[in-house]
Amino acid sequence: MRAVYKKEMILFSHTMQAYLFMAGILLGGGLLFSYYNIIGKSMDLKPVWRGLLYIELVLVPVLTMRLMAGEHAGGTDLLLMTSPVSAWGVTMGKFLAALAVLASSLGLTLIYPLILCLFGSPSWARIAAGYCGVFLLGMLVISVGLFMSSLVKRPLSALLSTMGVTLFVILADMAATWFGNGVISTAASWVLPFCSAAYFTNGFLTVPAFVYFISITALFLYLTIRSIEHAKWSKGRRL
Amino acid sequence: MIEARNVSKKIGSHYAVKDASFLIRSGERAAFLGRSGAGKTTLMNILTGYTFASDGSVSVNGIDMLKYPVKAKGMIGYLPKNAPLYPYMTAEEYLLFACEIRRVPKAVRAMNIALAIEHLSLHNKRGRLIKNMSKADRQRVAIAGMLCADPLVLILDEPTAGLEPDDVAQLRLVLRNIQKTMVVATSNIQEVTALCSRVYIMHEGSIVAHDAIENFTQTAGGRKRISVRLAAGRSTGLELLKNIDGVDLVECTGSKEPGTYDYIVDSTADLRSDIFRSAAKAGIVLLGLKPMSVTLEDVFYQLTCGG
Numbered sequence: 001m002r003a004v005y006k007k008e009m010i011l012f013s014h015t016m017q018a019y020l021f022m023a024g025i026l027l028g029g030g031l032l033f034s035y036y037n038i039i040g041k042s043m044d045l046k047p048v049w050r051g052l053l054y055i056e057l058v059l060v061p062v063l064t065m066r067l068m069a070g071e072h073a074g075g076t077d078l079l080l081m082t083s084p085v086s087a088w089g090v091t092m093g094k095f096l097a098a099l100a101v102l103a104s105s106l107g108l109t110l111i112y113p114l115i116l117c118l119f120g121s122p123s124w125a126r127i128a129a130g131y132c133g134v135f136l137l138g139m140l141v142i143s144v145g146l147f148m149s150s151l152v153k154r155p156l157s158a159l160l161s162t163m164g165v166t167l168f169v170i171l172a173d174m175a176a177t178w179f180g181n182g183v184i185s186t187a188a189s190w191v192l193p194f195c196s197a198a199y200f201t202n203g204f205l206t207v208p209a210f211v212y213f214i215s216i217t218a219l220f221l222y223l224t225i226r227s228i229e230h231a232k233w234s235k236g237r238r239l
Numbered sequence: 240m241i242e243a244r245n246v247s248k249k250i251g252s253h254y255a256v257k258d259a260s261f262l263i264r265s266g267e268r269a270a271f272l273g274r275s276g277a278g279k280t281t282l283m284n285i286l287t288g289y290t291f292a293s294d295g296s297v298s299v300n301g302i303d304m305l306k307y308p309v310k311a312k313g314m315i316g317y318l319p320k321n322a323p324l325y326p327y328m329t330a331e332e333y334l335l336f337a338c339e340i341r342r343v344p345k346a347v348r349a350m351n352i353a354l355a356i357e358h359l360s361l362h363n364k365r366g367r368l369i370k371n372m373s374k375a376d377r378q379r380v381a382i383a384g385m386l387c388a389d390p391l392v393l394i395l396d397e398p399t400a401g402l403e404p405d406d407v408a409q410l411r412l413v414l415r416n417i418q419k420t421m422v423v424a425t426s427n428i429q430e431v432t433a434l435c436s437r438v439y440i441m442h443e444g445s446i447v448a449h450d451a452i453e454n455f456t457q458t459a460g461g462r463k464r465i466s467v468r469l470a471a472g473r474s475t476g477l478e479l480l481k482n483i484d485g486v487d488l489v490e491c492t493g494s495k496e497p498g499t500y501d502y503i504v505d506s507t508a509d510l511r512s513d514i515f516r517s518a519a520k521a522g523i524v525l526l527g528l529k530p531m532s533v534t535l536e537d538v539f540y541q542l543t544c545g546g
Contacts, residue, residue, distance in 0.1 A: 003339035007325070010336075014327035014368075075323030082287040083340045084313035232291050 004085065004093025009100065018101045021063045025105040028055040033112045043120050048112060049130040056138045057170060061162035063101060064145025067094045069158040087228040091221055095146055102138045106131060133200020136213035141166060143220035150227040240265045240392055240420050241286060246295035248281050255281040257444040268421040270431040273441030274543055279424035280320060283396045286422070287317045300391060313341065316390035320397045322381035326370030330361055330380045333369060334387050341388035355387035359413060375406035393417065396424045428536050438535065442543045452535060463509055467502045468527030469518065476500050479521055483513050499526055
């Protein structure tokens, strides 16, 4: 797992994806912070976090597109799968590498609350909760992207399929709000990640929401491992 | 060292590999020779654990690939076809990765990498991105990556495919000097004779022949092999042929025509006229008398083209 993690970090440092992702996070976060907090003179970072949630849904597929599909496209899955490393090790190594890029990008945005400290006393508990929500959603989308990448042969297919899933999530979230406080809206709040992330961005660290993110992430990581194992019993390569 | 028992790989209704069984001992260098589509790469993928067989088993040093894949894979160094590498890594980064993923102890990594670089003449290229290297250099990096993990067995799939003749010669020299158990999958007969001592000929997924290479090829003594068809009983034909002076070995290969039997006669001289005269003297009708080619190339074409 460690070898795969290190390899992915080297490849992230030598290719554009991680830099594009970081640039997108910093650009989006910076614009939102400038508009709501600097110009709007607000101490509340909730609009920045809400904006980062949507930015993650668009940019995380860029980060994950190459993770498994790139190996298939380049033929390097042969190297990986004939090495003494389990499917679990491969999956977790890649997942943790993408998570490290996400954490680094979000870490750079910690300058926003530091700037706010110059003008007042923001609640660090709320800030921690907000960043936790953004990080957990990003982690979930990484696991989805990794799974989609394991199903296809080309990075572009992985990008489009993951973006399809995230677009569905955005549209479903928007549709759920149209139904007000009815049954559909309640059901949606149990399923859609935005609703769980909202707890964090509103400043609440709730156990059910935390469990939601961890369990859905674990589910997609498990599905990724099964996808890799399944390939060995078929042709060994994706169609 | 590597044992395959009744290995088959079914894809849909088609057998990519059918009932392959063999044992490659420690120190042996074996080649799997076959045309494109014969099943060589599929078999190599099964041996290395990239894909699992539909039937049968593979074990490496007694360790079952299906039950303990991580342990079995740790003993194999694999050079896949076209040597896939990570283009955005430097040669040194790749070799470090190869050592790490194969769990080479930290204390010996630097030494193994230095030896591999020395062996493959990569001194001036260690800091170069792989995507900026020539095909031959990429092949060298791939082989170096395989070697620096110090595996027990090397498995190479078409190691010199697509290379210039000079690079082919250099690479073959490097591979010849590696003192390890080696399995080479190739469609190049010169590669077989240059690198290996034993050959398995594959055709349509099956191993159709296997032997030491010297038993396939004509030696300096000029062994001859003649195919004979006699219209006589099996024991009568065998006795007739064995009694001819100069015959080393007679083997009855069965009957393809009613009332006749086919034989293969091994000798060091051309005994066709002696066989003809002996049959005529004994009153036995000689229906077929043909010299059989004994070079590896001819055997390969006969077995894979039916000619």
